[in-house]
Structure formats: C-alpha cells, structure tokens
Amino acid sequence: MTHEKLSMAQALNRALRDAMTDDPSVVVFGEDVGPLGGVFRVTDGLTAQFGEDRCFDTPLAESGIVGVAVGMAMNGLRPVVEMQFDAFAYPAFEQIVSHVAKMRNRTRGRVALPMVIRIPYAGGIGGVEHHCDSSEAYYAHTPGLHVVTPSTPTDAYALLRESIASPDPVVFLEPKKLYWSKEEVELGTRPPAIGRAVVRREGTDATLIAYGPSVPIALEAAEVADREGRSLQVVDLRSIVPFDDETVCAAVRSTGRAVVVAEAAGFASVSSEIVARVTERCFHSLAAPIRRVTGFDIPYPPPKYEHLHLPGVDRVLDAVDDLQWEDS
Amino acid sequence: MTHEKLSMAQALNRALRDAMTDDPSVVVFGEDVGPLGGVFRVTDGLTAQFGEDRCFDTPLAESGIVGVAVGMAMNGLRPVVEMQFDAFAYPAFEQIVSHVAKMRNRTRGRVALPMVIRIPYAGGIGGVEHHCDSSEAYYAHTPGLHVVTPSTPTDAYALLRESIASPDPVVFLEPKKLYWSKEEVELGTRPPAIGRAVVRREGTDATLIAYGPSVPIALEAAEVADREGRSLQVVDLRSIVPFDDETVCAAVRSTGRAVVVAEAAGFASVSSEIVARVTERCFHSLAAPIRRVTGFDIPYPPPKYEHLHLPGVDRVLDAVDDLQWEDS
Amino acid sequence: MPVTLIDADGHPVPETGRALPDEATLRRALASLITARRLNDQAYALVRQGRLAVYPSSHGQEACQVVAAQVLADGDWLFPTYRDTVAVVERGVDPVEALTLLKGDWHCGWDPYEHRVAPHATPLATQLPHAVGVAHAARLRGEPTVVMALCGDGGTSEGDFHEALNFAAVLRAPVVFLIQNNEYAISVPLARQTAAPSLAHKGVGYGIPGERVDGNDAAALLSVLGEAVERARAGGGPQLVEAHTYRMQAHTNADDATRYRADADVEAWVARDPIARLSAYLRVDETAYREQAERVAEHVRDGLNRDVEPDPAQLFAHVYATETPQLREQAAQLTDELDRSLDDEGALR
Amino acid sequence: MPVTLIDADGHPVPETGRALPDEATLRRALASLITARRLNDQAYALVRQGRLAVYPSSHGQEACQVVAAQVLADGDWLFPTYRDTVAVVERGVDPVEALTLLKGDWHCGWDPYEHRVAPHATPLATQLPHAVGVAHAARLRGEPTVVMALCGDGGTSEGDFHEALNFAAVLRAPVVFLIQNNEYAISVPLARQTAAPSLAHKGVGYGIPGERVDGNDAAALLSVLGEAVERARAGGGPQLVEAHTYRMQAHTNADDATRYRADADVEAWVARDPIARLSAYLRVDETAYREQAERVAEHVRDGLNRDVEPDPAQLFAHVYATETPQLREQAAQLTDELDRSLDDEGALR
Ligand SMILES: Cc1ncc(C[n+]2csc(CCOP(=O)(O)OP(=O)(O)O)c2C)c(N)n1
Numbered sequence A, B: 001m002t003h004e005k006l007s008m009a010q011a012l013n014r015a016l017r018d019a020m021t022d023d024p025s026v027v028v029f030g031e032d033v034g035p036l037g038g039v040f041r042v043t044d045g046l047t048a049q050f051g052e053d054r055c056f057d058t059p060l061a062e063s064g065i066v067g068v069a070v071g072m073a074m075n076g077l078r079p080v081v082e083m084q085f086d087a088f089a090y091p092a093f094e095q096i097v098s099h100v101a102k103m104r105n106r107t108r109g110r111v112a113l114p115m116v117i118r119i120p121y122a123g124g125i126g127g128v129e130h131h132c133d134s135s136e137a138y139y140a141h142t143p144g145l146h147v148v149t150p151s152t153p154t155d156a157y158a159l160l161r162e163s164i165a166s167p168d169p170v171v172f173l174e175p176k177k178l179y180w181s182k183e184e185v186e187l188g189t190r191p192p193a194i195g196r197a198v199v200r201r202e203g204t205d206a207t208l209i210a211y212g213p214s215v216p217i218a219l220e221a222a223e224v225a226d227r228e229g230r231s232l233q234v235v236d237l238r239s240i241v242p243f244d245d246e247t248v249c250a251a252v253r254s255t256g257r258a259v260v261v262a263e264a265a266g267f268a269s270v271s272s273e274i275v276a277r278v279t280e281r282c283f284h285s286l287a288a289p290i291r292r293v294t295g296f297d298i299p300y301p302p303p304k305y306e307h308l309h310l311p312g313v314d315r316v317l318d319a320v321d322d323l324q325w326e327d328s
Numbered sequence C, D: 001m002p003v004t005l006i007d008a009d010g011h012p013v014p015e016t017g018r019a020l021p022d023e024a025t026l027r028r029a030l031a032s033l034i035t036a037r038r039l040n041d042q043a044y045a046l047v048r049q050g051r052l053a054v055y056p057s058s059h060g061q062e063a064c065q066v067v068a069a070q071v072l073a074d075g076d077w078l079f080p081t082y083r084d085t086v087a088v089v090e091r092g093v094d095p096v097e098a099l100t101l102l103k104g105d106w107h108c109g110w111d112p113y114e115h116r117v118a119p120h121a122t123p124l125a126t127q128l129p130h131a132v133g134v135a136h137a138a139r140l141r142g143e144p145t146v147v148m149a150l151c152g153d154g155g156t157s158e159g160d161f162h163e164a165l166n167f168a169a170v171l172r173a174p175v176v177f178l179i180q181n182n183e184y185a186i187s188v189p190l191a192r193q194t195a196a197p198s199l200a201h202k203g204v205g206y207g208i209p210g211e212r213v214d215g216n217d218a219a220a221l222l223s224v225l226g227e228a229v230e231r232a233r234a235g236g237g238p239q240l241v242e243a244h245t246y247r248m249q250a251h252t253n254a255d256d257a258t259r260y261r262a263d264a265d266v267e268a269w270v271a272r273d274p275i276a277r278l279s280a281y282l283r284v285d286e287t288a289y290r291e292q293a294e295r296v297a298e299h300v301r302d303g304l305n306r307d308v309e310p311d312p313a314q315l316f317a318h319v320y321a322t323e324t325p326q327l328r329e330q331a332a333q334l335t336d337e338l339d340r341s342l343d344d345e346g347a348l349r
C-alpha cells in the first residue's frame, strides 16, 4: 500500500494504469484519449505504456464508441470509454439505455457487459454551453446501470478500480471542477465498494446529503455552520445506483433534519429521489421536510452566470435555516 | 362546439386535422405517418387531405427527424413529428436535450421552437422490448421542454391542440394502451391549458396522483376503495412540466394522505419529484409519508411478465392501506 | 447490376466471372431454404392462433438469411435484426428459443455464446457497432473470427449505420455488413429512404468495398458473401453487401400493406422466388427436404403451444450480477403480494 | 484532386476548366481575409489577456470561412460551427456579438434572424439537420433560400452528419455542406477519422455530388461554392464540398498541439497561406485593407474589455415564452438571496 499526493485526474489516471497492468482485458478508447491523453489528461501516457491496441483514439462518434464497447465487452474485454463532456454523451443515449443497461437482463445473465463509461460532468469551471451538464438523473433513472461519482482523489481511484472490476456496466461521473483537487491517496486500497455512502463529517443538528461536485460545498457549509454554532453532518453518496439507504437513513434519523445538495436541475432528479425515499423511510424521524438545494430548472447558464446558478454555501445554509428550528 | 364519440387515437387525429386546417404552417412528418397513417393510425388520412408537403414520410432516422424539425421551426413552420415508439426516440436524445430544449434560451428568446414531438409511450399492450418504455422522466428533467400526457380522448384532443399552438416545444406523450379507449369528445373546446391538473374524482380520505396510462388505474382503485368504504380523490396531472403545484397540493392538503401512481421505474423519476415537492410544501398536512406505486426498477419486462410489473389496482390499494390509518 | 448466378427461371447466368457453388453446397442451401420458408409460414400462422404476439416474416428473403448463416465458420458471429429469425435458426439456434421474444416469454431465448448469435436487435442499426466491437476484440486477440452483421434498407438511414461502418473501416474490423434491401421499411419505399444510386454505394464514403447481389439467388449469395467472409478473415477489412430482395408479406401481422403498395407489385416478385429458382436449377425432388421442414414446424408448434409459467423472480434476477438492495426490496414486495393473492384465492374459492 | 485556381505561389493554375473570379470579387475576398486573420489573432490574444474564456481559432482557414459567407445572398442562411466565428462576422454579425459565447456573457450573442446566421453549434454535426430543416421550410414556401452548412472533418463521423445528408438528398433540400478538412479533430488526424478516399466521397452514399477544393485558395472556393449555391438555388439539390485546409494553431488555447503533431508539419502549411497567396496573385498594397482590419480589432478589444454585469433575471426569462410557476418561484428565491446579500454587504461594509 503506497501513498502519493495526487489530483483527482492523476488518481483516475493511476486507476486506469493499475487496472490495465493487472488485467490485460482492460482497454481504453474514445476521442483524444491516445497521444493527447484526453482533454483532462486522465488517460495520459496510457498509449505510450500499453500500446495502441490497449488505448486508442476513435472516430468522433459517441454512439459508435459506446456501441463498439458493447461488442468488445460481449467478446471478452473490459472497455473503459471516455465521453469528452457530459452533453457529448447524449448521442450515445440510445446505446446506453437500450443496450448497455439491458443486455444482461435481455439474455438472462448470459451476456454481461463489464464496461465503464467515464463522463466528465457538472459545472463550476466556466465552461461554455454543453460542457457543464449534470446528467446523472438520466442514467440513474435507467435500470441496469450502476452510477457512481467520486468527490475525492482517493475515492476516484478506488471507485474507478471497482468500476472496472465490476461485472456490470458503470456510468462513472467525474466532477470536472474537482479534477485538480489534490490529496494524499492510498493506492491499492479497497475503501467502501460501489453502493456504499460514507459520512464525511459527523454532526448532530442536521444532515447534508451530497455527491460528486457538491460534497466540498456541503463540507464548507458544515464548516461555516459550525462556527455559527450548528453541527451539520455530511453524507457523501459516492454511489447513486445502487443507493445506500442504510447509511443515508441512519444519518438522517440521527439528526431529524436534512438538506440535499446537488448541482443538477431539481425537477425529477436524483435529489427528488433522495427526498422521496428518505421521507418514505424516515417520516416520523423528521422534524421538518427535507429541503433540496439544487441548480435551477434552467439550461446550464453561461460562465458569467454560473455563480448565480450553482448551489453555494449560502444557499445551503439558507436551506438549513429553513428546517423549522423554532416551534411554530 | 360539436360532440363525437372518439377513441384517443381518433381524437389525436382530429386534433392534427383541425390544427392543419386552421394553420397552414403546421406540418406533420416522421416514419410511416404518410400513406400508412402511422402505426397507430394517428396521422391517418392527413397526406390525402393536406398533400405530401404537409404530411410526409421521412427516412428512418429519429435524430434527423427531430433535427430537421428544429430547422423548420426556426424557419416559420410548426412541425409535429412522430417518434414511432418510446425507445425509438432515444436516438434523438441529443437533439431534444441539446437543441430543442435550449434554443430559445440560447438565443435570449429570439429563436423560438414551436414544435411538438409525439411519442407513443408506456406499456400494457403486450409489446416486445423497446416498445413499452415510460420515458417521461428523461424529458421532464430537461429544462426547456413542456411535457404533457393525456388520459382521455377529450384531453388528448385539447392538449394536442394546445401543444401545437404553444410557442415552445412540447413532448407529447401518448399512452399507447389508451389509444383505443373511447368517449364522447367535445371538439373545439379549450379545457384547462397546459400546466393545469384536474381532479378526476372527488374523495376525502386520500389522494391518488396519476397521469397518462395510470389515471384509469387510479380511478378503478378509487372505485374499489369506495366499495370498501374508503373515499379516494384522484388527480390527473395532464401536464408534467409545467407542474400544477396548486391543484396537487390543495388536493393533498384536503385529504392529508397521498399515493403517487406511475408506470415508470420509480428511481429518480417524475413520481420521486411529486413526492418530494408535495412533501416539501404540505409536510404538516401529511398524516403519513406519501407512497409511490410505480414500475419496478427493472427494464420493461416481456409481455408475459408485464402484469407483474405494472402498477395495478391491488398494488395501489395496498399502498393506500399503508398510509398509517391506525394510530401507532 | 447485382451479381446473379442463377436466373429467375433456374438457368445459370453465363459469363459472370464467378464459379457456381458446387452442387452439394447448393443442395444444402435448398434444404435450409425449404425449412426456413416452412418456419416463416408456421410462425405467421401461430400469430393468427395467438401463440406468438407478432411475427416479422422473412418469407421471400430466406436466401439472404440462410446463406448469411451458412457462409460462417463455427467461431464466427452473426448479428441479426428482428426479421432474421430464420438466419438465427440456420446458425443452429433452436427455433423455439429463436421465437421466445415474439412469444413474449423473455427478450432473448437463446444463449448468444452457444452458437455465436447475438440477440435480435430491435432498435434499428444499433447492432452494427456491437458487431464491430466483437470483431475488433477478436482481432486484438488474433482470433480468425468474422462477424456477419445484418441490417435492413431502412436501417441504413440511422446514425448508427454510419458510425459502425466508419469504425469498421478505420479499425479494419473483419465485419461483413449485409443489407437486405427488401424495398420497404414498414410502409416507406426505398426511394423515400435514400437517393443513393444503390445501397452498396454507401460503402464508398467509408472506404469499404460495396457489392450488389441478387438476394433471391442463393448461389450468388453464397459466392458473394462467401468471398466477403474470406476476405475479412484474411485481414482485408470490412465489406458491404446489398442483397436485393423483397418483403413478400406485410411488415408484421399487425401491418396492413394494402395501404401503401399494390398487390400486383408483390405478385411480380413471386416469379423471383428464391426456392423455386434454386429447386428448378437443381431439378431435385423436394420431398426429402419437406420432411425435415415439417419436423421443424412441428417442433415449433409444440414448443409454442407449451405455456411457460412466468417466474416472478426472473424480473429481478438479471438486472445486475448481484441484486441491489433496492431490487431485493422490490422482489420481496412482489413475492409478498403474490403470496397474499394466493391466500385470498385459497380463502375465497 | 482538389480544385485549385491560384497556386501557393500566387500563380493562376492553367487549364482548370474554370474561370477565375473577377478582380473585384477577389479583392473583396482579400479584404475580408485580412480582417478575418486580424480578428482570429486578436481573439486569440484576448484569451491570453483573460477577456475570452477560450477561442477556437481558424487562423489559416480564413479563406473557407470568408468565402462561405460571401457566396450567399441576403436571404440565405449560414450554419456555423464553434470554429467559424469569422464566417459569422463576414456575414455581417458584429464581431463582439459573435464572440459573446466565448466571452461567457451568453450562449449566442446575435439575433439569428438579422443576418440569417444560426447560433454556433457546439455539439458536432447537430447543426446539419437544422440546416436541412431551414432549407426545406423555405422550399415548401417557394422561397429561393440556400443554406450553407459548415462542418469539420471530425464532425463527419457523427450520426447526425449521415442523417442530415440523407434527409437533404431525399428532400432535395437546397443545402451546401461545406466540410473544412483541417486534418485534425483536436488531436485526432484524418487517417484515424476515416478510411474514405476523401471526404467528398462521402456524398456518394447519399446521391449527393461531392467536390474537393483547395481550402486555402479563395478563388477556387469562390468558384466551387458559388456554383454549388447557384445549383442548389436552381433546384439542383444539395451538394457536398470538402475544402482541404489546415488548423495552424492548437484546437483552442486550452490545447497543447505539441503532444500530437510536429511543428514541422505546421510550418509546411505556412507556405500555403490563403492570404499571402491571394495577395501575391492580386499584387495589391495591403495597407488599405489593414486599416479596416485594425478598426475591427479595436472594436473587438473595446467590446470585450467592457464588462457586462450579468442580470439574474436573464437566467429565467428565456427558458419558456412564459415563465412556469416553478421558474417564477426560483427567480424570486434568487432575487431574495441577492437582496439579502446586498443588505449584508451594506450592513457589514
Ligand atoms: C430506432 C428505431 N426506430 C424505429 C423502429 C420501428 N421500426 C421497426 S421495423 C421498422 C422498419 C425497418 O425497415 P428495414 O430496416 O428496411 O427492415 P425490414 O423491416 O424491411 O426488414 C421500423 C421503422 C425501430 N425498430 N427502431
């Protein structure tokens, strides 16, 4: 077990490298993932190290990339494909929904698709239109897919290793704005598997439930709240599908109040699901309705407006203030 | 104002016919919508009546159909396109999400896209794979689209007329299993506009919230419950986006208990949203958490299994029974 | 001009520059054609009897389908569309398993690895990139696999057709793309589908050789497809073959073809029937072949008349390798419902 | 061989079978080329100064872009990609408006109807079906509109490219598809994008005539694109033109081109510069043109150095024609937040 200070992009790169070293059936492909190393450098050096058969550039066609990956997964390989940005995975939507998600079920388990679709997603990097979508709900709503999203370099490494090892397809959502966040990463460890949430910060007054790019916001809000005398617990989902009802509900029951924080538009979203399922399960432990702090129900705005759109610390704290602390 | 006994498919056909008569800019196209009249005969006779320029068959390419409709809508026409079945709209997903939903916003309102995407959806007709998806969540989660779904021939007529007249794109979801349901339709009327829900049945003990194909199930459940001494109110959303918070919340507050009924997989769905937003708004009026009766989180099953999957009257009544009627 | 080796009257076409397949090969094809036709017609009849939900028949297109399967080696793969049941069967899949989707028991009835036959693909053209992926994976491992990927004329308009052909060409994947041009996509005739001089011309834009063949001439198909497969196997890359044939019946039983085409158009194609033609050329007594066909038909009738009780657990068992906690809960809910309804029935009746 | 009328040294090519455009037309092109180059380089510089988020420069490709706009009539439409800012400007759009997306103030800065220029399309090839739709709508109304739809070499691999060309051909829509083959899609060279003999060959599979042209020769572009536009206007249907050019700079400022191509490759193209070539042929004094170019550059600098305060109401105002109740609530929430934070600031500072 070694430690190294890595950014999330580097941690992902290490995960790919280690997986390719350990398992010759792992292949990486997509747009610009070869000599360029991907626009975020997540695949940096893989072609040089493993050769063009193991990491290669494809024609510019996302449906083709996912569709070809389906065939390769059917035939003994473990493809890890990159969609260059969130909105550029939409051309592959039919392949993802109608095949990637359904092949195992269609064939009664005979044809498994061990493949990973990596999607840099969400905003906060001043990107222009189509480069900042939070598209998790589309995948999370589709039975047959696993959907995970790390919030730390350590989790990025571990979750990607798990995802590549998974016998089932995983939509792996990489929060773009965290690519450059660094921490000491334990390589070779196996932290909680896909399907497990973690409590990132203990707290007693209310629970913030977040994932991916919103976790640092939630932690910062908890930090500020702490200074203001309120103790907030922070849960990081890590895995959206499967969902860790146990950890999330235990957390919410322990505080009796909760706020969900997510960048995506709120309507019919993963946040809606969290509110719905936690309320179904913990109704009588709740002192107040669970609040959602999400992006507005608007197309992702231009760079100069994104600070107005994205859930920030103040908006989270406003929602916490709204949790009916006084008798009324 | 005339009355006629029409099936939902016929009512839709009348709506198209009347819209094309009233407005020469309305054009209809898609796969098999010409001489065949569409696989569900919704466009029956339109080519004969209005000519090939107004109603025409296209090459078999859904992204192309929607993309061409975008261009036609940009240039003065009001296209109404048909996707043959729910899952066959997925190839058009990028066009729908990245353009149809965003063009007005992108251009600060300068380019409007008055177009309707008709999608026969949901199950209950013994259809094979890819012909029975409940895909509403994908569209409802996407800001910029209106999403409506009728449950009666009268509403089918009225909502389609409204949708074609709308200055904005509408995803018009047609519950396949109701195509052949008949009723006396008032033609030429303007019932509640897009964005308005209606109470289909009054009741005092609990509220069933449903839309599209689930409305008849909810009504039947209310009928049965009535015989068992429980009075259930039934709300039909009609419009998923915009959502009629007013009507829905008033209904739920009046009974204090609610069950959402929808065919789609429950996870991160429109039902999740209904539970979340109604709970947020009506928390203290609720005697019990809102229950969801939805399809399971599985790919739509084969015909011989669909009765096990689809929300039925018994499952709805079980959920009603679960609404904590006894003190505990 | 499409390659034709035996004309509609059963006469060999002179000076084609191609050898006729040997008699044993042609006899094998004829036997399968007769079984395939019987299977098509049996399945069609079973829809009327309510034993199949729907059947997209390939009556009249059997030569394409049978030969597509026959030119493959054991280690090769076949990627069928929903209309290619008889190709699937020719490849060795039990016809009852092949009809599972259309019977409604499950989505795919066979084990795709057993005979290397992918599940029927319903969303048009989506199977083509899969075919390329299977071929490319095999090639990366140095296996001599060739993939036969089927597609309809209508399917060529989909974006996935384009992307698959382009990937195949760039990767030099050993895939033979066989388009059965049966002149219709449900109600839409070819002229509304494309303005290309032929569907084989669609290879040009990818750098893939295209070839046209008479889709009702099994001999020509054996020659052209056999060559394409061997070329792909030898590392020559993908090939596109357009087989010109005709959809003799409605799109499926649910379709009413009289709305968009004249009966006379269909009748014109009766004279070009692939079976009559090959049979005339071979001058064989078909009786022996018919026996086998009847055995298959009977097997199909038996199989489809047998009702399979749906097992509720199947709904949840195959969504993931391991059931998620959510699915475990939902499965338990269903079991509970079913138990209670059994109790009710027991109590009431 | 691509059509070239003026070679890299500025000499007319003999026996092309095509007339050289007249001198006034070429001078007009040169003037615009010089402005376009200045605009490209100014925009690039503004990224370094932090005034633009990113800029995909078309330095070296200006001839394609300028001519694409110049061959159009007022009633025609231009459908640009993200790299086609200078085509947009040539069409009459204020360069500051043209750069709005890249500055980050809004998605599209101009009124698409004013100069009949569609918004920049970022998702590759998705603008092509729109172009077909605009053209078809015009044709249904009997208007003489022609649509010029731009696309990159990489974009040709997308499904939407295929579907758009096929629709255009079947509908006989008056669209000229201009592919700027600049040899790269970010880091991916053409040889990995396609195995086709040329991108112009991609027309064959749709029944669309394809033509290759030297993309750095404004004269050839004027001739070929001008002809294509007039042919489309006359009812001749769509046409595909591949202009062979080169992306002289990195994909955008964010890209590091040294990772995937040698500087020497780029240098080889300096000698084929579209401006030097035309200027050499015309033997003009460029000074006058440079003045105009400088004026435009100054206008751009001024415009981009001016900060526009974002108006929060804009976030909600254009999602629908009428705000939904949900958006009204959300807008009110944001206003309330901002009011409170202003109060806080007032109170604290
Ligand atoms: C993506 C998609 N769109 C639409 C359909 C509905 N559909 C099923 S078959 C068919 C026609 C297919 O025509 P063709 O490809 O020529 O095959 P054929 O039926 O003639 O064998 C259509 C439109 C589908 N299955 N998939």
Ligand SMILES: Cc1ncc(C[n+]2csc(CCOP(=O)(O)OP(=O)(O)O)c2C)c(N)n1
Binding pocket: A031, A060, A084, A088, A091, D083, D122, D123, D124, D151, D152, D153, D154, D155, D156, D182, D184, D185, D186, D247, D251
């Ligand atoms: C659907 C889609 N996928 C990926 C991208 C990301 N992307 C932006 S530009 C580009 C390369 C485009 O190459 P080409 O079409 O040759 O145009 P060029 O940049 O050379 O002008 C890519 C991959 C995108 N914009 N859209």
Ligand SMILES: [Mg+2]
Binding pocket: C152, C153, C154, C180, C181, C182, C183, C184, C185, C186
């Ligand atoms: Mg066909």
Ligand SMILES: [Mg+2]
Binding pocket: D152, D153, D154, D180, D181, D182, D183, D184, D185, D186
């Ligand atoms: Mg390029």
